[in-house]
Amino acid sequence: MTYLAKPKFHHPSLPKNALGYTRRDYEASTSTLCAGCGHDSISAAIIEACFELSIEPHRVAKISGIGCSSKTPDYFLGASHGFNSVHGRMPSVLTGANLANRDLIYLGVSGDGDSASIGFGQFAHAMRRGVNMTYIVENNGVYGLTKGQFSATADRGSKSKKGAVNTDSAIDLVAMALQLGATFVARSFSGDKKQLVPLIKAAIEHRGSAFIDVISPCIAFNNHPGSTKSLDYVRAHNEAVNRLDIMTGREPIFVDYAPGEVVSVRQHDGSVLSLRKLNDDYDPTDRLAAMNFLQRHAAQGQIVTGLLYVAAEAADLHDHCNTVAVPLNRLGEAELCPGSAALDAINAGLR
Amino acid sequence: MPLNAVNDFVIRFANVNGSGSASANELFARAIMRMGVPVAPRNVFPSNIQGLPTWYEIRVSEEGRLGARGGTDFMVAMNPQTFNADVISIEPDGYLMYDSTRTLPPGQLRSDITVIGMPLTAICNAHYSDPRQRQLFKNIICIGALSALLDLDFAEVEKLIGEQYRGKDKLIEPNITALHLGRDYARAHFACPLGLRVRRADKVGDRILIEGNAAAALGAVYGGATVCAWYPITPSSSLAEGFARFCRRFRHDPASGEARYAIVQAEDEIASIGMVIGAGWNGARAFTATSGPGISLMQEFFGFAYFAEIPAVIFDVQRAGPSTGMPTRTQQCDLISCAYASHGDTKHVLLLPEDATEAFEFGADAFDLADRLQTPVFVLLDLDIGMNQRLCRPLQWDDARRYDRGKVLTAADLDRIKEFGRYTDVDGDAIPYRTYPGTHPNKGAFFTRGTSHDARARYSENGATYVEGMQRLLRKQETAKKLLPRPVRRAAAAPTRFGAIYYGSTSPAMTEAAEILARRGHGLDLMRVRAFPFHQDVASFIADHDFVFVVEQNRDGQLRMLLVNEIGIDPVRLVPVLHYDGASITARFIANAIGGSIDTLQVAPLRKALS
Numbered sequence: 003m004t005y006l007a008k009p010k011f012h013h014p015s016l017p018k019n020a021l022g023y024t025r026r027d028y029e030a031s032t033s034t035l036c037a038g039c040g041h042d043s044i045s046a047a048i049i050e051a052c053f054e055l056s057i058e059p060h061r062v063a064k065i066s067g068i069g070c071s072s073k074t075p076d077y078f079l080g081a082s083h084g085f086n087s088v089h090g091r092m093p094s095v096l097t098g099a100n101l102a103n104r105d106l107i108y109l110g111v112s113g114d115g116d117s118a119s120i121g122f123g124q125f126a127h128a129m130r131r132g133v134n135m136t137y138i139v140e141n142n143g144v145y146g147l148t149k150g151q152f153s154a155t156a157d158r159g160s161k162s163k164k165g166a167v168n169t170d171s172a173i174d175l176v177a178m179a180l181q182l183g184a185t186f187v188a189r190s191f192s193g194d195k196k197q198l199v200p201l202i203k204a205a206i207e208h209r210g211s212a213f214i215d216v217i218s219p220c221i222a223f224n225n226h227p228g229s230t231k232s233l234d235y236v237r238a239h240n241e242a243v244n245r246l247d248i249m250t251g252r253e254p255i256f257v258d259y260a261p262g263e264v265v266s267v268r269q270h271d272g273s274v275l276s277l278r279k280l281n282d283d284y285d286p287t288d289r290l291a292a293m294n295f296l297q298r299h300a301a302q303g304q305i306v307t308g309l310l311y312v313a314a315e316a317a318d319l320h321d322h323c324n325t326v327a328v329p330l331n332r333l334g335e336a337e338l339c340p341g342s343a344a345l346d347a348i349n350a351g352l353r
Numbered sequence: 354m355p356l357n358a359v360n361d362f363v364i365r366f367a368n369v370n371g372s373g374s375a376s377a378n379e380l381f382a383r384a385i386m387r388m389g390v391p392v393a394p395r396n397v398f399p400s401n402i403q404g405l406p407t408w409y410e411i412r413v414s415e416e417g418r419l420g421a422r423g424g425t426d427f428m429v430a431m432n433p434q435t436f437n438a439d440v441i442s443i444e445p446d447g448y449l450m451y452d453s454t455r456t457l458p459p460g461q462l463r464s465d466i467t468v469i470g471m472p473l474t475a476i477c478n479a480h481y482s483d484p485r486q487r488q489l490f491k492n493i494i495c496i497g498a499l500s501a502l503l504d505l506d507f508a509e510v511e512k513l514i515g516e517q518y519r520g521k522d523k524l525i526e527p528n529i530t531a532l533h534l535g536r537d538y539a540r541a542h543f544a545c546p547l548g549l550r551v552r553r554a555d556k557v558g559d560r561i562l563i564e565g566n567a568a569a570a571l572g573a574v575y576g577g578a579t580v581c582a583w584y585p586i587t588p589s590s591s592l593a594e595g596f597a598r599f600c601r602r603f604r605h606d607p608a609s610g611e612a613r614y615a616i617v618q619a620e621d622e623i624a625s626i627g628m629v630i631g632a633g634w635n636g637a638r639a640f641t642a643t644s645g646p647g648i649s650l651m652q653e654f655f656g657f658a659y660f661a662e663i664p665a666v667i668f669d670v671q672r673a674g675p676s677t678g679m680p681t682r683t684q685q686c687d688l689i690s691c692a693y694a695s696h697g698d699t700k701h702v703l704l705l706p707e708d709a710t711e712a713f714e715f716g717a718d719a720f721d722l723a724d725r726l727q728t729p730v731f732v733l734l735d736l737d738i739g740m741n742q743r744l745c746r747p748l749q750w751d752d753a754r755r756y757d758r759g760k761v762l763t764a765a766d767l768d769r770i771k772e773f774g775r776y777t778d779v780d781g782d783a784i785p786y787r788t789y790p791g792t793h794p795n796k797g798a799f800f801t802r803g804t805s806h807d808a809r810a811r812y813s814e815n816g817a818t819y820v821e822g823m824q825r826l827l828r829k830q831e832t833a834k835k836l837l838p839r840p841v842r843r844a845a846a847a848p849t850r851f852g853a854i855y856y857g858s859t860s861p862a863m864t865e866a867a868e869i870l871a872r873r874g875h876g877l878d879l880m881r882v883r884a885f886p887f888h889q890d891v892a893s894f895i896a897d898h899d900f901v902f903v904v905e906q907n908r909d910g911q912l913r914m915l916l917v918n919e920i921g922i923d924p925v926r927l928v929p930v931l932h933y934d935g936a937s938i939t940a941r942f943i944a945n946a947i948g949g950s951i952d953t954l955q956v957a958p959l960r961k962a963l964s
Binding site for chain 1: 386387557559560561562563571574575577579580582599603604606609610611612613614615616617619620621623624625626627628629630631632633634635636637639653654657747748749750751752754755756788789790791792793794795798799800801802803804812
């Protein structure tokens with residue numbers, strides 16, 4: 003069996019969102035990943051986020067590369083068009099798709115092998131271009147499909163399941179995204195649904211390149227003592243800078259204010275991020291401070307999670323290209339073809 | 354006895370790259386064209402930015418010969434670095450013009466050629482003080498002298514200067530002055546005109562002089578391309594830049610100033626084809642322009658688009674390979690790497706224009722074909738077509754033409770049908786239906802993947818399912834053959850046992866070579882292939898002849914390989930004629946190669962003749 007269809011029947015009492023959809027409407031085929039894989043938790047978080055935002059599933063284009071993570075778009079949003087591209091090249095495919103139709107919601111799903119190794123260049127350039135998308139890296143520090151080789155996000159000194167020690171420095175994709183100009187940068191943990199779901203919602207609402215690095219331990223190859231991406235290690239070293247709730251400009255979607263200081267960040271589309279600050283000095287709108295904060299805590303062995311940086315008023319690639327509001331794929335001859343008279347004039351100038 | 358010829362000679366300018374000679378040289382070519390005499394200009398330039406040798410050659414031919422002829426009748430030697438070699442390359446009894454400001458060392462000149470010493474630097478220095486002006490006007494003074502020596506219509510040259518600097522009017526007068534300086538000096542010091550001269554004729558008609566890359570870019574505009582993703586590479590860069598230029602002119606919303614296109618200079622060729630495929634998947638007409646090294650890098654994505662059936666257009670302006678090869682020299686060496694691009698069993702659609710006009714036509718058609726066939730379509734130009742101005746039929750567009758967006762289901766279509774299978778061959782032409790993302794709330798979504806899939810786009814490793822899909826892709830090629838431009842066949846004056854197959858930029862040289870051979874008594878039927886997969890007519894043509902010469906510009910006979918592979922012909926009957934030194938193929942070369950072979954093939958037993 004190479005494809006597992008999920009039986010679809012709704013219990014009449016399932017809660018519905020503003021569109022009348024249930025969570026089941028955001029599901030897809032059954033995962034073929036290992037039982038307990040963190041990636042499945044991320045899929046569940048995406049389902050939850052889209053359900054809560056009342057997104058029409060068919061308005062989402064989900065695009066991935068190659069790897070365990072990149073298989074996951076098959077497991078959520080079954081009514082969406084999916085695109086499982088080639089290794090490391092999701093960003094370019096997504097960029098092209100976005101150029102063709104700016105009206106859809108673009109969800110890029112990738113892995114650490116996919117984005118930090120073979121696709122590092124494409125990751126970087128998608129960030130700097132400001133492609134309007136939510137770019138999620140399901141980061142386990144290991145190549146799962148090929149059975150346990152280190153990826154470029156594996157920390158120096160961490161051990162593989164077979165005991166090999168990684169001698170290369172790790173690439174921190176969050177640090178890179180901050181440096182490259184991404185306008186929404188976050189890190190979370192697949193086991194922290196309460197933090198992850200609002201982050202995904204906020205990223206979807208954000209206009210521009212929104213990047214979320216989700217530490218997602220590999221049950222089969224990277225969940226052992228010596229790994230710095232195991233469940234136990236991440237739980238022990240997780241330093242959350244904030245938890246956030248998101249309200250759209252239209253109506254509140256999720257309200258769960260915790261006691262303590264709150265800072266509100268208005269997004270480009272009118273939605274509001276409410277950040278509960280855990281660190282008195284943390285300002286998520288200061289890119290330089292975010293970079294400094296991240297590096298300082300990394301040096302202390304802490305994995306900083308939460309929304310690290312957001313630019314409230316971001317421009318996207320279409321703004322840079324000054325493209326028309328109508329999606330390019332809807333333009334026809336009348337808008338595109340200059341016609342024979344213009345060609346005659348060109349001919350005349352070439353004689 | 355100096356050469357005597359009217360409207361039939363080759364003049365070559367030996368210049369230094371970056372000296373500002375290009376516009377002056379083009380002015381000269383266009384002036385001859387305005388006199389109704391066909392010209393075939395060619396750039397020969399090195400792979401560097403500034404300072405090394407560059408040549409500009411114009412073949413003047415009242416008969417309309419547009420292929421490179423070989424040899425130089427009149428050399429304008431402006432580059433001291435190449436002076437000696439340039440002098441050697443002049444045809445017997447030819448002409449040389451050089452800057453005589455400095456006296457040449459004795460013994461540097463041939464006795465059989467006519468030497469015209471123009472003190473260009475001295476004239477310039479006497480009239481201009483600014484160093485840049487001295488450099489630029491030297492070229493115009495040179496053109497002025499040539500106008501007198503070759504008897505050009507001076508008013509035509511002056512008029513062209515006016516047109517060239519329209520909007521920069523203060524430049525017109527100094528240029529005209531420089532022109533006069535050259536003309537007056539030549540008239541005063543040499544017997545004008547020379548044996549070589551230009552006489553007004555009426556042989557140009559309504560033809561235009563245009564670069565192939567510019568024409569292909571216009572084809573992309575007219576063909577409805579809205580997304581261009583590219584990475585700079587010689588000799589294709591001017592194609593993407595041309596698209597940007599034409600889009601700025603034609604594709605901005607007059608009210609808002611917004612663009613009806615998007616151009617991304619990608620980080621590399623892989624990203625550029627990835628963007629094209631993403632855009633094609635999402636319903637935009639998208640293309641990239643590249644050359645051989647880019648084709649190498651894009652291979653994985655080509656296979657993906659073939660297997661997942663996504664439209665994409667790739668303009669490949671071929672240059673000499675392998676590896677970096679000779680980046681600024683022409684070849685036809687990407688045929689195989691495009692036809693079978695990527696790993697596994699793949700086979701792609703190729704369009705093979707012969708000149709700028711066809712680059713425009715095929716450029717526009719490529720988008721219809723890619724959408725109709727849901728597959729990558731390669732338009733194979735080469736440097737000779739792409740970066741040279743060529744006298745061509747005017748570009749034409751039928752305003753009644755509508756884009757063929759292929760089999761795309763709308764929301765209403767999806768409501769009508771019971772079941773949607775992305776890869777189901779509903780119509781028996783092996784082309785399935787597709788939907789754009791976002792079309793319908795609960796019907797028509799599918800998962801695009803490079804892994805094996807069934808008719809409903811579901812991942813499957815079932816052997817029979819895989820074979821079924823691969824066979825359908827093969828059947829799609831048969832549908833493609835019916836849609837692609839047919840080969841062009843031209844018969845010899847009398848029935849002949851010999852044929853020649855060729856494509857692309859070989860065309861003008863091949864036409865001329867066939868006439869040379871006919872004059873020598875060797876009749877040759879011609880077939881110009883214009884697309885791959887090959888139309889049935891190609892097999893018929895080969896079957897109709899004992900021997901077919903396959904004339905192409907690469908070392909290994911790539912077109913011949915494709916013919917053998919795809920048509921299953923006895924290779925012995927396909928005789929390779931190969932030219933691959935990076936220069937444009939010439940009629941002389943083809944005629945000599947085929948002429949020699951015909952003599953052998955006619956007298957010797959088959960196998961022995963070819964051994």
